[in-house]
Amino acid sequence: MKHIVWDWNGTLFHDIDAVVDATNEVFRPYGLSPMDAAGFRAVYSRPIWACYERLLGRALAEGEWEALDRSFHDNYHRLMLTCDLAEGVREGLKRWDETGGSQSLLSMWRHERLVPAVAEFGIAPHFRRVDGLREAESGGHKARYMAAHVQALGVDPATVTVIGDSVDDADAAVHVGARAILYTGGMTTRRDLEATGFPVVDSLAEALDLA
Structure with missing residues (x-):
């Protein structure tokens, strides 16, 4: 049986506008010019603190990263309320179920916010497992969280396809021995x-065709 591990932010959840606008709010006090989505994608990378250092042109001061991160999330959690699922998500999840495949969701967003959001959109029944960052987890790269996610599912990594919007998703797939399909709707x-060498698609319908 084939299994898909979906990413949330920028993949199933189309939140690029909220991410860009929240980032602009973070850096407004620094006098940086507002970015559009293309400008944000040009500078985006993980870890985010390194991206912020490039935007500022200097190293972050002690305690500055924590303040910037709090500001981003405060603004993001307000702006995300205007966002919706990416085009075709509900149909795509149902379509994959009908093929006999299974699916799960792994995000680097906080678990306590992720689970209610997935439930509110009415798509939780499609997923065997939904994992975000728990309280004691600090984030960073997705690879080790992918390993724990796949192990908890008990699926063979060789049957897994990771669908996400970032190089971090590709690296996480490689880390566990899965394949990846990468989507351009994110950051x-x-x-x-x-x-990365993995297939790149402009729609989730195309990703499912490849999967």
């Missing part, structure tokens, strides 16, 4: 996605 440029 990463097509050029950077293509550099």
Whole structure:
């Protein structure tokens, strides 16, 4: 049986506008010019603190990262309320179920916010497991969380396809021995996605066709 591990932010949840606007709010006090989605994708990378250092052109001071991160999330959690699922998500999840495949969700967003959001959109029954960052977890790269997620599912990594919007999703797939399909609707440029060597698509319907 084939299994899909979906990413949330920028993949199933189309929140690029909220991410960009929240980032602009973070850096407004610093006098930086507002970015559009293309400008944000040009500078985006993980870990986020390194991205922030490039935007500022200097190293972050002690305690500055924590303040910037709090500001981003305060603004993001307000702006995300205007966002919706990506085009075709409900139909796509149902379509995959009908093929006999299974699916789950792994996000680097906080678990206590992720689970209610997935439930509110009415798509939770499609997923065997939904994992976000728990309280004691600090984030960073997705690879180790992917390993724990796949182990908890008890699926063979060789049957797993990771669908996400970032190079971090590709690296996480490689880490566990899965394949990846990368989607351009999120925060990463097509050029950077293509550099991973994995297929790159412009819609989730196309991703499912490949899966």
